[in-house]
Amino acid sequence: xxxxxxxxxxxxxxxxxxxxxxxxxxxxxxxxxxxxxxxxxxxxxxxxxxxxxxxxxxxxxxxxxxxxxxxxxxxxxxxxxxxxxxxxxxxxxxxxxxxxxxxxxxxxxxxxxxxxxxxxxxxxxxxxxxxxxxxxxxxxxxxxxxxxxxxxxxxxxxxxxxxxxxxxxxxxxxxxxxxxxxxxxxxxxxxxxxxxxxxxxxxxxxxxxxxxxxxxxxxxxxxxxxxxxxxxxxxxxxxxxxxxxxxxxxxxxxxxxxxxxxxxxxxxxxxxxxxxxxxxxxxxxxxxxxxxxxxxxxxxxxxxxxxxxxxxxxxxxxxxxxxxxxxxxxxxxxxxxxxxxxxxxxxxxxxxxxxxxxxxxxxxxxxxxxxxxxxxxxxxxxxxxxxxxxxxxxxxxxxxxxxxxxxxxxxxxxxxxxxxxxxxxxxxxxxxxxxxxxxxxxxxxxxx
Numbered sequence: 001x002x003x004x005x006x007x008x009x010x011x012x013x014x015x016x017x018x019x020x021x022x023x024x025x026x027x028x029x030x031x032x033x034x035x036x037x038x039x040x041x042x043x044x045x046x047x048x049x050x051x052x053x054x055x056x057x058x059x060x061x062x063x064x065x066x067x068x069x070x071x072x073x074x075x076x077x078x079x080x081x082x083x084x085x086x087x088x089x090x091x092x093x094x095x096x097x098x099x100x101x102x103x104x105x106x107x108x109x110x111x112x113x114x115x116x117x118x119x120x121x122x123x124x125x126x127x128x129x130x131x132x133x134x135x136x137x138x139x140x141x142x143x144x145x146x147x148x149x150x151x152x153x154x155x156x157x158x159x160x161x162x163x164x165x166x167x168x169x170x171x172x173x174x175x176x177x178x179x180x181x182x183x184x185x186x187x188x189x190x191x192x193x194x195x196x197x198x199x200x201x202x203x204x205x206x207x208x209x210x211x212x213x214x215x216x217x218x219x220x221x222x223x224x225x226x227x228x229x230x231x232x233x234x235x236x237x238x239x240x241x242x243x244x245x246x247x248x249x250x251x252x253x254x255x256x257x258x259x260x261x262x263x264x265x266x267x268x269x270x271x272x273x274x275x276x277x278x279x280x281x282x283x284x285x286x287x288x289x290x291x292x293x294x295x296x297x298x299x300x301x302x303x304x305x306x307x308x309x310x311x312x313x314x315x316x317x318x319x320x321x322x323x324x325x326x327x328x329x330x331x332x333x334x335x336x337x338x339x340x341x342x343x344x345x346x347x348x349x350x351x352x353x354x355x356x357x358x359x360x361x362x363x364x365x366x367x368x369x370x371x372x373x374x375x376x377x378x379x380x381x382x383x384x385x386x387x388x389x390x391x392x393x394x395x396x397x398x399x400x401x402x403x404x405x406x407x408x409x410x411x412x413x414x415x416x417x418x419x420x421x422x423x424x425x426x427x428x429x430x431x432x433x434x435x436x437x438x439x440x441x442x443x444x445x446x447x448x
Contacts, residue, residue, distance in 0.1 A: 004084070008042035010100055013089055020045060020102060021084040021110070023137065024077050034074045036104075037097070038085065041142070046097045047085055049074055049104040070107050080113035080134070125434055132439060132448055140277045144436055147270050148424055152217060154265035155238065158258050164213040164240065169202035171195055171219060175398050182222045184233075195221035198417050201402045203241040204349075204378060208410040213242040217420070225443045229432040230370060230422055234441040238423075241415030248361040248377045251414040252337055255365065255375060256289045259335070266427070278428050283334065289365075290331045293340040297323045314345050315364070315371070324369035339363045348388040351377040351414075365418070368426040375416030382406040 004021045005013070022040030029051075036047040052067040077083070087105040095101045119131045128135040135141055159166070172186075172193045184195040198220050206214045220237040240258070245251060263284045266274075274282050292300070297315065298308055301322040308319045315323065315338065327336040339362070343352050346360045353359040362376035379385045385406055386396050396403060424436035434440045439448060 006042040007038070007040050007045045010045060010089060010102075011091075011098060015090050016088065017086065017105075018089045018102060019084065019086045020047075022082065023113075024079055024081045024083060026079070027074065027077050029075050034071065036074060036077065038083070038102075039137070039139075044097060044139075046095055046101040047087070047104050048101050049107075066106075070104060073107055073109065074104075077109070078113045078115040079117055080137070081109055082111040082113075084108045084110055125432060129434060129440060129445065130448070136438075141435070143270065143273055143277055144424060144428065145438065147266050147274070147428070148420070148436070150265050150269050151262045151424070152238075152420075154262045155217075155258055156215075157265075158261040159213075159215045159240065162213065162254075164215045164242070165206070165211050167199075167203065167206060167211075167214045167216050168218060169196070169199035169216060171221070174401070182224050184221050184223045197222055198237060199239050200349075200417065201405075203239055203415060204402075204410075204413065205405050206241065207243050207380075207413040208405050208408060212244075213240070215240040220417075227443065229434075230419075230425070232421070232433060232437065232440060232442055235433070235437070236420040238418040238420050239415065241413060243411040243413045245377055245412055245414040248339070248363055248375060248414055251375045251377065251416060252291070252339075252363055253288070255373070255416055255418075256285070256287050256335070260285060260287060263427075274428070280429055282427065285333065285335050289335040289337055290327050290333050291337045291339055291363075292323070292327075294338050294342070295340065297338050300326050314341070315366075317370075320366050320371055321369040324366050327366075334368050336366045337363045338366060343388075346376070348392040348394060349378050349385065351379045352388075361414070365416075367423065368429075370422060370426055372422045372426065373416050373418035375414065377412065377414035380406060380410045380412050 003019050005018050007020060007022065010018065020038060020040070022038045025037040025039045025044060028035040032051055034049040034051050037044055038047050049070060052064065052071045085102060085104055085107050088103045089100060090103060091100050093099050117134070119128055119134055172188065173196050174193065182197060186193050186195060199216050199218065203214050203216060216239045218237060219234055221234050224231055224233065240254065242254065263282070267282045267284055271282055274280050294315070298319070301308065301319050304322050304326065306318055306322050308316055323336060323338070327333050340359050341362045341364070343350070343358055343360050346362055350360040350362045353361060360376060362374065364371050365373040365375070379388060382403065386403065389396055389399055421433040421436045425433045428436065430436055
């Protein structure tokens with residue numbers, strides 16, 4: 001490794017020699033002086049070079065020739081070119097960018113960029129996605145993935161400190177994970193396989209295995225032809241499952257504690273940058289999150305003037321926005337658990353309420369008006385599970401590998417799945433998960 005100093009570390013150094021490297025953001029090529037804004041993965045710094053443009057060929061010293069060459073090189077620099085610069089660091093409060101600058105001693109063009117940049121600040125989202133590797137150089141885009149790293153590290157830290165085991169479940173499945181709807185079918189040697197919609201069955205398998213509490217952060221696939229701002233055909237799913245729950249309330253408690261840990265870490269590390277680049281004062285949610293039964297939530301929404309078209313269905317997007325607005329007004333909270341979902345609109349493996357089989361021990365978590373997660377207590381009794389699968393029109397024979405988990409004893413358990421990009425989108429008040437997904441995949445996008 002060379003002796004490169006990250007730009008964010010320059011301010012703490014004394015005046016003196018340094019080496020920095022990154023890409024050229026802007027060049028101001030004036031008659032007597034040249035300024036280059038250099039950006040690396042940690043920040044930006046101003047480079048300065050006294051321009052040397054006219055020399056007497058008869059008496060050019062080696063140093064003067066080098067100075068002339070540096071001036072000409074800077075004049076020819078294109079936006080995005082990667083350069084390495086060695087020079088003198090100087091602290092100067094008059095410099096707007098961080099109060100420091102580097103006087104260029106030597107400059108090497110490591111990789112030259114084409115002078116015509118294919119995207120601009122006003123390019124469409126689709127165009128930016130075509131050139132995502134350039135789009136990600138923008139400080140806002142860059143910060144998103146630093147936030148993602150901090151957020152996931154905090155989630156993992158919470159889980160590990162609470163004795164969860166991290167698992168990595170297969171993404172190739174022999175049969176449908178929940179139903180054949182929204183499944184990608186792929187050729188698999190002489191047969192067929194399916195890309196996993198979720199790790200649901202496999203994280204449940206960890207319960208009879210005696211793991212107790214597990215988590216996974218990994219890809220999931222949905223063959224959903226939606227073009228909305230919150231859907232993708234491949235996304236990162238954040239999942240957890242734990243044994244010995246009394247109800248979905250235990251899962252909700254773990255879920256909200258987990259999110260508080262994640263938001264706290266993000267605010268502590270990136271709060272100032274989020275305020276600067278996104279104009280958001282990120283709030284860490286308080287616990288407990290509000291909890292509202294679905295039927296009550298629908299009535300609240302109706303009283304606000306919006307009637308969900310089908311009363312037998314889940315909340316629709318407008319209903320989610322309305323209940324979130326009510327919760328914000330009433331409780332000052334950005335999150336709300338909607339509970340007591342009807343068994344008719346929940347998967348066969350959700351446990352039904354004792355004494356009221358029309359209701360499940362399940363919830364959806366709404367954040368800033370959008371659903372980010374579904375959680376539930378699972379049905380662990382094999383006879384009940386088989387009957388509920390039949391009720392949903394599923395063939396128990398096709399679910400044999402899953403049902404076998406429950407034939408040799410399994411404790412009461414529950415968990416949730418949550419879309420990572422959705423959480424980040426809503427946290428940063430972005431308009432699409434394309435912004436908070438490294439490389440988005442949708443019905444019409446497989447590149448880059």
